[in-house]
Amino acid sequence: KYYVDNLSQNIKRGLYYKLKQGIWPTKAPPGYINNPKTREIDIDSEKSKIIKKAFQLLVDENYSFLHITKFLHKFGIQGYTGKPIKIEQLKSVILTNPFYIGTMKYGGEIVAGKHKTFISKDLFQKAQEVVKRIERPRYEGHHFTFSGLARCGECKAAITAETHTKYYKGTDRKVKYIYYRCTKKLVPCTQKYIEEQELESQLRKEVLNLSLPEKWRSDWLTWLERDRKEEETRSEENIKRLELEAKSLEEKQNKLLDTYLNGIVDEEIYKSKRLEISEQKQTLINKILMIKEKGSSWLxxxxxxxxxxxxxxxxxxxxxxxxxxxxxxxxxxxxxxxxxxxxxxxxxxxxxxxxxxxxxxxxxxxxxxxxxxxxxxxxxxx
Ligand SMILES: [Zn+2]
Incomplete structure (x- = not known):
């Protein structure tokens, strides 16, 4: 017992020592890798792009947590445990993790990290606002389901909800009613309140009008599946072609190295050529990522x-x-x-x-x- 206590004390001391140095002491967050040589945290050049995209999907494309989680699964992004990130981890592990803007929170301590970042503070800040906005409905308006759905058709003012309790003397019971009415905050307005049950039944009727007949379902699903398969084959072919091109660039790079090692080209030419090829390669990799992600996204x-x-x-x-x-x-x-x-x-x-x-x-x-x-x-x- 004593030994174990000591050991964990020492491990803790080691972790905190690293932390004080500005180095994340444990497994790197998604988009980063633990560098076994320097024992520091490096940016994972491919995965970081996907993490950045996830932030952008949240901020610019209004993606839901579910869709972002699916997107991350598609590209094999894992959480700290090495398993695919669960939707309920998305917020803490990625979307609100200050590590992405250079701050480390560990065991109650907040320390500036020395790792490089790939998410701008601006993007991160916007993401925090979206997360707050997404979460708010869970805490507010719980009783007033239709709040914020509609405006007043006459004066365009917001609709507000209120409850009234009616007491029925004959049966000695209280019944709570929910009303929605125009706030009339803009201009004088003649609109009257509507009871929640009435609003609900109207909305149910409208939604029913928006439904497709059940007997069509299997046909539609078949069509969708067919479209998806076609799209997949097409993007697979594209990816294969791009991967071949990337491979031939790699061979080029190898040959270039040989010529340099054999003294055929000098270092300067070698370096500039090498940069050129690796830039081309990066472009191809970006293209592949884009196809993987966008391939059948219109579906x-x-x-x-x-x-x-x-x-x-x-x-x-x-x-x-x-x-x-x-x-x-x-x-x-x-x-x-x-x-x-x-x-x-x-x-x-x-x-x-x-x-x-x-x-x-x-x-x-x-x-x-x-x-x-x-x-x-x-x-x-x-
Ligand atoms: Zn009104």
Whole structure:
């Protein structure tokens, strides 16, 4: 026991010694590698690009934690334990980890690290704001599911929620009602409140209108799978070609080294040539990364849209989950407004197709809608 205590004390001392030197004392965070020679932390030239991209996807592309986690899995990014990063680790291990801007937090201590960084402070700061924004709904507005969904259709002011408790004398019970009403903070406005249950049933009806018939599901999934396979073969071929090119550059580099070693070219020429080749190689590697990442990415929004459109029916009819209903409504529409106790909105891209054609085409061939949705509304590969 004594020995073990001593050992762990010594290990701790060692770790803190390193930390005081500005060196991360344990396994490097994703995007970095432990350099076994210098025992310091180096940037992993490939993985760092993926980590940086993850930050950008969050800040610029509005990716959800789930999508970022999937993106990281695709490129084999691992957490400290060597396993794929879980969605609940994403925030602490990557998105809010100050290590990426040069600060080390370890065992309650905060120390400036001497490792190089590849995430700008600006990007990191923006990411912190997005993370906060994503998390806020969990703590706020819990009781008022429809808060923030719509504006007043008459005066464009925000809609606010409030509760009223009614007491029924006859049955001696209290019932809590939730109302939504215009804040009337901009200009005088004549709009009246709407009760939550009424709003809910209207929204369920609208969402039901946005659903695709269940009998189409298997056809659509087949088409999607076919499109995906085609896309994959295409990008695999491209990647193979680029990898061959990268390999031939490597051979070139080897030959160049031979000529230098044999005294055929002098050092200066060797160095500049070598730089040139390695820059070309880096360009190829970047291209490969980009194809791996973007390859069939245009299919993803389409797939998400499609699965949601099939799910819409279930969500519209399920009695319990208001939050799912609101989430689906938010992804399917925008410009929600309340006018004369009625909710209105504009269907988003893709959904507008379903909205306009689904009911009309329900009796006819589903392929008509498929080709319209794929070719007509901006789901083409970009
Ligand atoms: Zn109003």
């Amino acid at each position: 993803e929004p389409f797939e998400n849209f499609m699965l949601s459109a099939f799910q819409a029916r279930v969500i519209a009819s399920s009695k319990n989950n208001l939050q799912d209903l609101v989430n689906l409504a938010r992804s399917a529409g925008s410009n929600f407004n309340l006018t004369n106790r009625q909710i209105f909105f504009t269907p988003n891209l893709g959904w507008d197709t379903v909205f306009l054609f689904a009911r009309r085409l329900r009796s006819t061939s589903p392929s008509a809608l498929h080709s319209y949705a794929v070719l007509g509304t901006g789901f083409e590969p970009m």
